[in-house]
Amino acid sequence: MEPYKIHIQTTNKPAIIKFEANKFLTRKQNYEFKNVDEAKNSPLAKQLFYLPFTKTVYISGNFVAIERYDIVAWPDVQDEVAAQIENYLNSGEPIIIEDDTTPSKVPVTVYAESTPNPAALKFVSNKKLALATYEFKNIEEAKDSPLATGLFHFPFVKEVFIDENYISVIKYDIAEWDDIVIELREYIRLHIEEGKEIIEEGAQQKTSNATTEATPQNNNKGIDTSNLDDTSKQIIDILEEYVKPAVASDGGNILFQSYEEDTKTVNVILQGACSGCPSSTFTLKNGIETMLKSMLEGKVNEVVAING
Numbered sequence: 001m002e003p004y005k006i007h008i009q010t011t012n013k014p015a016i017i018k019f020e021a022n023k024f025l026t027r028k029q030n031y032e033f034k035n036v037d038e039a040k041n042s043p044l045a046k047q048l049f050y051l052p053f054t055k056t057v058y059i060s061g062n063f064v065a066i067e068r069y070d071i072v073a074w075p076d077v078q079d080e081v082a083a084q085i086e087n088y089l090n091s092g093e094p095i096i097i098e099d100d101t102t103p104s105k106v107p108v109t110v111y112a113e114s115t116p117n118p119a120a121l122k123f124v125s126n127k128k129l130a131l132a133t134y135e136f137k138n139i140e141e142a143k144d145s146p147l148a149t150g151l152f153h154f155p156f157v158k159e160v161f162i163d164e165n166y167i168s169v170i171k172y173d174i175a176e177w178d179d180i181v182i183e184l185r186e187y188i189r190l191h192i193e194e195g196k197e198i199i200e201e202g203a204q205q206k207t208s209n210a211t212t213e214a215t216p217q218n219n220n221k222g223i224d225t226s227n228l229d230d231t232s233k234q235i236i237d238i239l240e241e242y243v244k245p246a247v248a249s250d251g252g253n254i255l256f257q258s259y260e261e262d263t264k265t266v267n268v269i270l271q272g273a274c275s276g277c278p279s280s281t282f283t284l285k286n287g288i289e290t291m292l293k294s295m296l297e298g299k300v301n302e303v304v305a306i307n308g
Contacts, residue, residue: 002202004089006082010074011065015055017074019085020063022131025095028106028195030060041097044088053077059095061128110189112181115168115251117280119158120273121177122251123188124166129198133253135271136160144203147191154187156180161253161272162199168251168272231299232259235266238295243288247274254288257306264301266292280305 002022009018031042034056039045044064045057053072058065064085068074089095106127113122134145137159142148147167148160156175161168167188171180192198228236236256247254252274257267268288274280289303 004086006086006089008078008082009063013067014074015070016065016067017078017081018063018065019082021089022062023201024062024128024131025064025089026059026061027127028098031058031096033057033059042095043093043097044085044095047084047088048081051077051081062131106193106195108189108193110185110192112185113166113251115273115277116283117170117251117273117277119173119276120168120170120251121181121184122166122168122273123185125188125192126165127192128165129167129192130162130164133164133271134162134199134203135253135275136162144200146197146200147188150187150191151184154180154184157184159275161251161275163248163253163272166251170273170276229259229261231261231296232256234296235259235292235300238292239268239288242291250274252277264299266300266303267306268303269306 005022007020007022009020011018031045033039033042033045033049036046036049039049039057042057042059045059048054048057048064048066053068054066055069056067058067066081109126110123113124115122134148136142136145136148136152139149139152142152142160145160145162148162151157151160151167151169156171157169158172159170161170169184171177239254239256243254247270250273252270252272254274255269255271257269259266266289268284270277270280270284284303284305289300292300292303
């Protein structure tokens with residue numbers, strides 16, 4: 001079993017820091033504790049209140065956030081706090097002890113959003129679903145995702161792509177969206193609301209040109225860049241900062257595959273709604289290729305897409 005790892009994340013409030021984990025800590029609800037008495041059902045939060053500067057503890061999704069009193073500055077103590085949280089999580093002790101007041105279901109909102117790909121629809125949730133991106137081409141590939149497996153039982157579902165807070169479904173032509181969208185949306189909503197597993201721990205995530213265990217905190221990209229040349233690293237940085245947010249809004253994802261220095265060719269993988277999208281070639285050539293040529297002058301001649 002993969003150990004917990006903590007990544008320190010600043011927020012727009014100087015007094016609050018988030019300690020993000022590589023796995024979910026809670027799925028059913030968000031917790032806020034103002035003092036040690038309120039934290040009686042959370043041994044982790046209770047322990048954190050023994051730190052004299054802890055004002056409030058928040059536990060939600062895959063992170064613990066702490067608001068501090070002004071008696072210390074975060075740079076002086078944040079590494080020690082991160083180590084304390086990480087050690088606690090890896091001890092196997094409970095994070096939250098549920099009681100009769102803990103709801104068995106959590107209210108969830110899911111809405112459908114169109115994409116540039118007419119065969120794909122994006123279902124957006126108000127809850128975090130995954131800590132990395134996952135693409136499933138068939139029910140066999142979806143064995144580590146109970147939600148994706150369930151979706152493949154619908155005869156019109158061709159592919160499933162899961163990102164942080166949305167699911168892209170690509171359908172076969174046998175059905176029209178108007179006839180199936182409500183059924184799919186309700187199935188997804190109930191699955192999340194009932195607290196069922198979305199992605200099982202240890203599920204395989206396709207990152208760059210290899211399939212590896214999902215590691216969302218690895219360079220914040222899930223990509224090991226240690227063996228890549230400088231140009232490849234620059235390409236990845238540009239894709240992450242400028243391209244990925246745009247394609248995510250369309251229900252898809254783009255991954256760096258390789259850089260061929262002799263021909264100055266960049267190979268990328270398109271996933272989710274972008275895979276097989278009729279407009280993806282136009283976007284690739286007139287958007288991504290132009291951007292890379294401009295930002296990496298003389299280093300890029302062509303961008304080639306491989307459907308995920």
